[in-house]
Amino acid sequence: MLTDERHAIILSLLNDAGIVKTQELMRVLDCSESTIRRDLDQLEKANKLKRVHGGAKRLYQLNQELSTQEKSLKNIQEKTNIGKFAASLIENDDVIFIDAGTTTLALIDSLKKGNITVVTNGIQHASILAEHHIQTILLGGKIKASTKAIVGSTSLNELKSYQFDKAFIGINGIDIEFGCTTPDPEEAAIKKLAIHQSAVSYCLADETKWNKVNFVKVCDLQDVTILTNKSRVDLTSFKEKTTIMGATS
Amino acid sequence: MLTDERHAIILSLLNDAGIVKTQELMRVLDCSESTIRRDLDQLEKANKLKRVHGGAKRLYQLNQELSTQEKSLKNIQEKTNIGKFAASLIENDDVIFIDAGTTTLALIDSLKKGNITVVTNGIQHASILAEHHIQTILLGGKIKASTKAIVGSTSLNELKSYQFDKAFIGINGIDIEFGCTTPDPEEAAIKKLAIHQSAVSYCLADETKWNKVNFVKVCDLQDVTILTNKSRVDLTSFKEKTTIMGATS
DNA sequence: GACGTTATGATTGTTTTTGACTGATATTGA
DNA sequence: TCAATATCAGTCAAAAACAATCATAACGTC
Numbered sequence: 313m314l315t316d317e318r319h320a321i322i323l324s325l326l327n328d329a330g331i332v333k334t335q336e337l338m339r340v341l342d343c344s345e346s347t348i349r350r351d352l353d354q355l356e357k358a359n360k361l362k363r364v365h366g367g368a369k370r371l372y373q374l375n376q377e378l379s380t381q382e383k384s385l386k387n388i389q390e391k392t393n394i395g396k397f398a399a400s401l402i403e404n405d406d407v408i409f410i411d412a413g414t415t416t417l418a419l420i421d422s423l424k425k426g427n428i429t430v431v432t433n434g435i436q437h438a439s440i441l442a443e444h445h446i447q448t449i450l451l452g453g454k455i456k457a458s459t460k461a462i463v464g465s466t467s468l469n470e471l472k473s474y475q476f477d478k479a480f481i482g483i484n485g486i487d488i489e490f491g492c493t494t495p496d497p498e499e500a501a502i503k504k505l506a507i508h509q510s511a512v513s514y515c516l517a518d519e520t521k522w523n524k525v526n527f528v529k530v531c532d533l534q535d536v537t538i539l540t541n542k543s544r545v546d547l548t549s550f551k552e553k554t555t556i557m558g559a560t561s
Numbered sequence: 562m563l564t565d566e567r568h569a570i571i572l573s574l575l576n577d578a579g580i581v582k583t584q585e586l587m588r589v590l591d592c593s594e595s596t597i598r599r600d601l602d603q604l605e606k607a608n609k610l611k612r613v614h615g616g617a618k619r620l621y622q623l624n625q626e627l628s629t630q631e632k633s634l635k636n637i638q639e640k641t642n643i644g645k646f647a648a649s650l651i652e653n654d655d656v657i658f659i660d661a662g663t664t665t666l667a668l669i670d671s672l673k674k675g676n677i678t679v680v681t682n683g684i685q686h687a688s689i690l691a692e693h694h695i696q697t698i699l700l701g702g703k704i705k706a707s708t709k710a711i712v713g714s715t716s717l718n719e720l721k722s723y724q725f726d727k728a729f730i731g732i733n734g735i736d737i738e739f740g741c742t743t744p745d746p747e748e749a750a751i752k753k754l755a756i757h758q759s760a761v762s763y764c765l766a767d768e769t770k771w772n773k774v775n776f777v778k779v780c781d782l783q784d785v786t787i788l789t790n791k792s793r794v795d796l797t798s799f800k801e802k803t804t805i806m807g808a809t810s
Numbered sequence: 811g812a813c814g815t816t817a818t819g820a821t822t823g824t825t826t827t828t829g830a831c832t833g834a835t836a837t838t839g840a
Numbered sequence: 841t842c843a844a845t846a847t848c849a850g851t852c853a854a855a856a857a858c859a860a861t862c863a864t865a866a867c868g869t870c
Contacts, residue, residue: 315817331566334857344819349858365826365857366563435688435699442684442704450684450711452701452719455691462699470701470715564827583847593829598848614836614847 313341318351319360326361326370333367390518390541395419397557398480398516398539402428406477409506410437412461412499413482415516420444431474433462433502449474456498463498471505479510481536485524486517488550491533493526500528507531514539514557562590567600568609575610575619579692582616608637611670618693620670639767639790644668647729647765647788651677655726658755659686661710661748662731664765680723682711682751698723705747712747720754728759730785734773735766740782742775749777756780763788 318341325332325340337348352368355361361368395418402408404426410416412434420440429447432438438450453467481503485493492515494500507513513536522540538556550556567590574581574589586597601617604610610617644667651657653675659665661683669689678696681687687699702716730752734742741764743749756762762785771789787805 331563331569333563345857346819347817350817353859364563364565369565435684435691438704439684439688439709442706442709445706448704449715450699450701450704452699452711452716455687455697455699457691457694460688460691462701466698466719467701470719594847595829596827599827602849 331369391415391418394516394539396422399423409476409479411481415482416480419480435460468505476510479506479513481515483515483517485526486521487525490525492530494528494530495526497528500530503530580618640664640667643765643788645671648672658725658728660730664731665729684709710748717754725759728755728762730764732764732766734775735770736774739774741779743777743779744775746777749779752779
């Protein structure tokens with residue numbers, strides 16, 4: 313096998329894997345350790361790769377760590393659709409509340425720039441909103457480690473002094489009998505109060521939330537407008553008690 | 562498996578989880594404890610992570626957070642040292658205030674687990690603290706987009722109701738005549754009040770802050786203890802007006 | 811075929827990496 | 841608090857990978 317041929321193969325392998333081992337190359341190229349070593353030497357001098365003990369690696373790590381979100385693509389898609397629909401409900405000069413949670417995060421991604429004021433209890437939400445130069449007020453108080461949501465009496469007191477045009481609430485369970493429920497009492501208190509302080513309230517709920525019941529009740533179905541992906545759930549039984557607005561699928 | 566390969570996997574795991582355990586890495590990478598320990602050592606020296614008892618934790622993303630002029634390794638090293646020293650001042654059962662800013666971020670990286678309560682106006686600070694399961698209270702209020710700090714009347718009112726054992730303040734300028742100064746009036750108000758509400762206050766200041774004057778005065782030099790890297794600055798002229806504690810270099 | 815050039819594989823001794831072991835230090839649970 | 845346990849840093853020898861050298865093989869040119 314020609315030298316150039318081997319070099320091409322080595323670079324191609326590197327491009328795929330990001331890292332190659334000497335032993336591996338000996339097998340693939342069927343030649344001695346010395347030859348591989350010489351090849352790597354030359355390629356390094358030509359600035360084509362970086363030698364490391366045991367093999368070589370690419371010069372520039374292209375695939376900078378993408379955090380492996382374990383969420384299924386379908387679920388992301390659905391959340392995005394609901395978020396997009398929710399964002400379309402927001403008008404200029406609105407003062408809105410955005411609850412912590414992943415579904416409401418999707419809403420933020422779809423938010424258009426405009427003269428709105430957002431109050432939220434989600435740390436990540438606030439951070440992203442501020443980056444987008446949207447006027448943002450974060451509630452103060454204890455941080456719940458698992459969800460990075462602000463909860464507790466301080467935040468409730470603060471919340472009492474605000475009045476919202478619209479509130480967007482994330483919810484964990486929707487049931488025709490037990491209404492909207494969520495597992496954490498402190499988060500439930502925030503949701504409850506936010507709904508109370510708002511002229512109109514929307515609950516964002518993807519497919520996975522329907523016909524589930526959680527520990528603490530937040531509100532009855534008739535207290536809010538449910539935003540969902542209507543094609544996915546049979547809603548006939550909910551119709552009488554609920555106002556449902558479907559997100560585009 | 563190659564060293565670089567292991568390092569990449571460790572960093573990737575860290576990026577996802579925020580924290581990795583030695584035992585877990587031994588299983589995943591199929592190698593001995595010694596090897597993992599060496600890997601973590603090297604990655605810590607390269608400022609890629611922070612070792613903790615039992616494993617390692619993620620460092621705040623310095624490259625993203627620091628402005629280009631602050632990115633030099635020396636500067637990071639110095640911030641780390643000051644942060645380490647500041648962390649050593651914290652005792653069990655303390656209630657402390659941590660100001661927003663990059664120097665105080667370094668303090669958080671060195672915080673040991675323990676029964677402490679932290680109040681902060683830095684969104685990122687709060688987020689990291691919560692991840693490490695440290696009892697955290699975030700001040701509520703407007704978000705200043707550029708520094709991701711909470712400011713404004715709401716936060717000041719909230720702050721008034723707290724009393725701290727220690728306050729750790731970031732500062733932009735230290736001058737023998739004009740004292741501690743910072744560019745933003747709203748952030749200055751927070752710093753001022755935090756110092757007032759605390760039994761003891763420390764100003765964290767790396768080399769770049771000395772003999773600089775900014776727009777708004779926060780306090781006189783005698784009101785606080787300056788934490789710095791004493792070898793780097795000629796402090797003789799400051800001695801009479803200032804309490805200075807040097808960080809280990 | 812003789813000759814110089816280049817590529818290859820084997821061999822050498824050196825350096826790096828690794829896992830096991832040691833006693834020291836930190837954490838945990840009673 | 842104390843003792844039990846887990847994790848730590850440091851040392852060591854074995855194993856793997858290394859650079860350097862040499863002799864042989866392949867190639868092209870005359």
